[in-house]
Amino acid sequence: MTAHAQAYLDPGTPEEQSRRQFLANATLAIGGVIGLVVAVPCVAALIPESLVKPNAAGGPVWAPLTPAELSSLRSGTDTPVKIDINFKYQDGYLPPSDAERLVWGVKLTPEQVATFQKKRPDLFKPTAKVDYPAITLNFVLFSSICPHLGCKFDWVSGAKRFICPCHGSQFDVVGAKLAGPAPRGLDPLPFREQDGKAEVTWIQYKSQTPDRIIVAYT
Amino acid sequence: MSFLVTWLDQRTGLPTQIKTFLTEDVPGGASYWYVFGSATLFAMILQYVTGIFLTFYYSPSSATAWESTKYINEHVPLGWFVLSLHYWGATAMIALLLMHLLQVLIWGSYKAPREIMWVIGILMLVFTLVLGLTGYLLPWDMNAYFASQVAINIASSVPIVGGPTQQLLSGGAGMGTLTINRFHGLHVWAMPALLALLVTWHLVVFRHNGSAGPPVDTDLKKLPQGRFWPNQMFMDALASFLVFIVMVVLAAVAPPPLDVKADPTQTFIAYPAWYFLALYGLLRIAGGLPDSVIPIANLMATVIIPGGFVTLLILLPWIDRNPSRALRRRPWILGLTAISVVVAVGLSVFSQLAIVREQQEAGQAKPAAIASAPADAGRALQSGAKVYAANCAACHGADGQGKPGTFPPLAGNADITGDPSKVVQIVLDGLNNMPMTVSGANYKGVMPAWKGTLTNSDVANVVSYIRSSWGNEATPVAPADVAKVKK
Numbered sequence: 187m188t189a190h191a192q193a194y195l196d197p198g199t200p201e202e203q204s205r206r207q208f209l210a211n212a213t214l215a216i217g218g219v220i221g222l223v224v225a226v227p228c229v230a231a232l233i234p235e236s237l238v239k240p241n242a243a244g245g246p247v248w249a250p251l252t253p254a255e256l257s258s259l260r261s262g263t264d265t266p267v268k269i270d271i272n273f274k275y276q277d278g279y280l281p282p283s284d285a286e287r288l289v290w291g292v293k294l295t296p297e298q299v300a301t302f303q304k305k306r307p308d309l310f311k312p313t314a315k316v317d318y319p320a321i322t323l324n325f326v327l328f329s330s331i332c333p334h335l336g337c338k339f340d341w342v343s344g345a346k347r348f349i350c351p352c353h354g355s356q357f358d359v360v361g362a363k364l365a366g367p368a369p370r371g372l373d374p375l376p377f378r379e380q381d382g383k384a385e386v387t388w389i390q391y392k393s394q395t396p397d398r399i400i401v402a403y404t
Numbered sequence: 405m406s407f408l409v410t411w412l413d414q415r416t417g418l419p420t421q422i423k424t425f426l427t428e429d430v431p432g433g434a435s436y437w438y439v440f441g442s443a444t445l446f447a448m449i450l451q452y453v454t455g456i457f458l459t460f461y462y463s464p465s466s467a468t469a470w471e472s473t474k475y476i477n478e479h480v481p482l483g484w485f486v487l488s489l490h491y492w493g494a495t496a497m498i499a500l501l502l503m504h505l506l507q508v509l510i511w512g513s514y515k516a517p518r519e520i521m522w523v524i525g526i527l528m529l530v531f532t533l534v535l536g537l538t539g540y541l542l543p544w545d546m547n548a549y550f551a552s553q554v555a556i557n558i559a560s561s562v563p564i565v566g567g568p569t570q571q572l573l574s575g576g577a578g579m580g581t582l583t584i585n586r587f588h589g590l591h592v593w594a595m596p597a598l599l600a601l602l603v604t605w606h607l608v609v610f611r612h613n614g615s616a617g618p619p620v621d622t623d624l625k626k627l628p629q630g631r632f633w634p635n636q637m638f639m640d641a642l643a644s645f646l647v648f649i650v651m652v653v654l655a656a657v658a659p660p661p662l663d664v665k666a667d668p669t670q671t672f673i674a675y676p677a678w679y680f681l682a683l684y685g686l687l688r689i690a691g692g693l694p695d696s697v698i699p700i701a702n703l704m705a706t707v708i709i710p711g712g713f714v715t716l717l718i719l720l721p722w723i724d725r726n727p728s729r730a731l732r733r734r735p736w737i738l739g740l741t742a743i744s745v746v747v748a749v750g751l752s753v754f755s756q757l758a759i760v761r762e763q764q765e766a767g768q769a770k771p772a773a774i775a776s777a778p779a780d781a782g783r784a785l786q787s788g789a790k791v792y793a794a795n796c797a798a799c800h801g802a803d804g805q806g807k808p809g810t811f812p813p814l815a816g817n818a819d820i821t822g823d824p825s826k827v828v829q830i831v832l833d834g835l836n837n838m839p840m841t842v843s844g845a846n847y848k849g850v851m852p853a854w855k856g857t858l859t860n861s862d863v864a865n866v867v868s869y870i871r872s873s874w875g876n877e878a879t880p881v882a883p884a885d886v887a888k889v890k891k
Binding site: 191192193194206209210212213216217219220223224226227228230231232233235238247248250274276278279280281282380381383385 | 427428429430450453454457460461463468471472474475476479480481482483485486489625629630631633634635637638641642644645648652803805808809815874875
């Protein structure tokens with residue numbers, strides 16, 4: 187013991203020693219309680235809203251197609267139409283803004299409508315959580331994001347199929363997977379028409395899974 | 405366990421250092437009079453911790469400061485509580501700091517050989533007040549803006565250097581986004597770093613000098629010695645714990661209100677933080693004097709008296725030539741201390757009353773009542789969000805977008821951000837075939853009445869919520885306003 191710490195030279199009576207032990211334990215206990223009470227809200231505050239409420243956006247956000255876009259969709263033949271849609275989008279505390287997303291619109295022929303369920307059984311599974319008719323009014327709209335690793339794929343008219351430039355996944359005109367590492371076919375987007383106005387919802391799906399899982403509506 | 409301690413000690417020496425730090429004498433025995441220093445340190449550490457978690461969300465710009473603060477209150481799990489702890493922690497830290505100063509002053513512990521500790525302490529007081537000032541601006545609501553405007557105006561009224569000082573503080577000719585950045589840099593980085601250095605120095609010098617002990621003139625070594633660990637530390641921990649309990653209770657029941665976003669075009673009578681009320685009081689008195697005297701009176705109130713006071717404090721160990729520490733032998737210093745405390749408290753009370761009176765005359769809600777409509781903006785909006793999700797979102801959409809042609813949007817809807825009593829009326833009584841046009845689209849105007857289902861409080865909260873969500877920025881509504889509409 188250092189010489190200047192006079193108080194520590196005399197160990198004191200057993201009562202004094204046990205009292206000191208109690209004070210030491212109590213001090214540490216107080217520290218522990220304070221630490222815990224502070225740690226709980228601080229750690230809770232770290233959790234992003236998207237973990238607490240998966241649909242922080244509250245659900246599907248419908249964005250309208252312009253009349254020009256709708257008519258280009260309607261007049262499409264067997265070539266898919268690329269549509270640029272502005273979706274309302276809220277990033278954190280920033281004011282709502284428009285996020286531009288690319289959407290592929292495919293007009294289905296009567297035969298394609300008839301065979302659609304057979305060609306894309308994955309869209310008709312009872313466990314499919316997306317609440318939309320897979321084909322509406324003979325249109326199906328696909329997300330432009332490849333379900334493999336998130337690249338934007340393109341329609342190659344020569345090959346008459348969607349081909350992703352990143353790792354070579356290929357899909358036919360109704361989005362069924364033909365080749366490549368993608369775990370599933372193209373992801374559809376809910377589409378509806380009301381009073382002559384057409385609307386689509388953007389959905390971000392989880393990549394690399396064979397099942398279709400919604401991550402967010404933004 | 406002791407093996408680990410030995411291992412660490414051989415390689416770093418840290419356990420021995422901690423043990424040396426803890427096993428110190430307290431001349432005259434451990435005492436509850438000595439807890440204020442460590443309690444201040446405790447409050448400071450709490451500010452650092454809660455502050456760090458706030459920086460994960462706060463964004464310092466005029467476009468995002470208020471919005472991100474609102475986000476913390478409404479969207480971050482227990483974010484409102486972390487912010488509330490930080491707000492009340494600031495009050496606690498400054499209150500404990502002042503009590504620590506008073507205790508050291510009365511005990512005469514600033515005398516030789518502890519003069520440098522005292523000077524470091526006064527510097528830390530100044531830096532802590534800077535922290536309080538800069539933090540106050542960051543939410544960028546009406547009160548934050550106008551209170552900081554007052555503070556910057558005070559600085560700018562200093563002769564010769566006033567103009568450049570005002571520009572330096574504001575980051576420009578007037579207050580704006582650059583001001584927020586500047587204050588944020590000071591509040592989050594510069595001041596905390598400097599303060600941490602000074603606290604460390606203060607503690608190191610404290611160990612070098614040893615505890616000052618009781619206010620007596622006997623040789624400290626001849627007094628019975630108490631143990632720092634665990635006796636004094638237990639008292640320190642208990643005092644900090646009591647402070648903590650009070651802080652947690654206050655933080656839980658009285659979170660700081662977030663006014664509407666700063667609007668420089670409005671008039672708003674701000675209330676400064678309580679620790680600046682005395683300074684503000686001096687200014688009000690100066691402003692109330694005859695015109696011919698005002699320039700010199702302002703100079704007195706802004707520079708000479710506060711500056712002189714701080715200078716006197718810093719030089720106190722050398723001004724006070726009395727070598728005695730005994731209370732009965734130091735009537736002058738004790739008398740001056742008592743007078744200073746009475747004057748400071750008196751000025752503060754005078755200031756607060758004057759501000760409240762001015763706000764009432766301007767028809768502005770009282771400081772406490774800005775929060776009372778609703779009682780605390782954060783939690784009332786949370787409740788409003790819940791009411792909305794349960795009752796309104798089905799038609800108007802979780803994001804206030806409505807259904808085109810069927811249910812009007814609430815986002816960007818001028819009727820929603822307009823006259824609040826109209827909005828309350830619609831929520832209470834519904835709409836029965838009242839064709840309307842919103843944002844260029846026509847609606848049939850059929851909506852159920854909610855007055856049977858929702859309480860006044862629910863209606864107030866949900867109306868406040870829709871008036872401040874999805875880009876809407878309008879004033880909140882109080883349950884009293886709903887009751888008025890019902891009549």
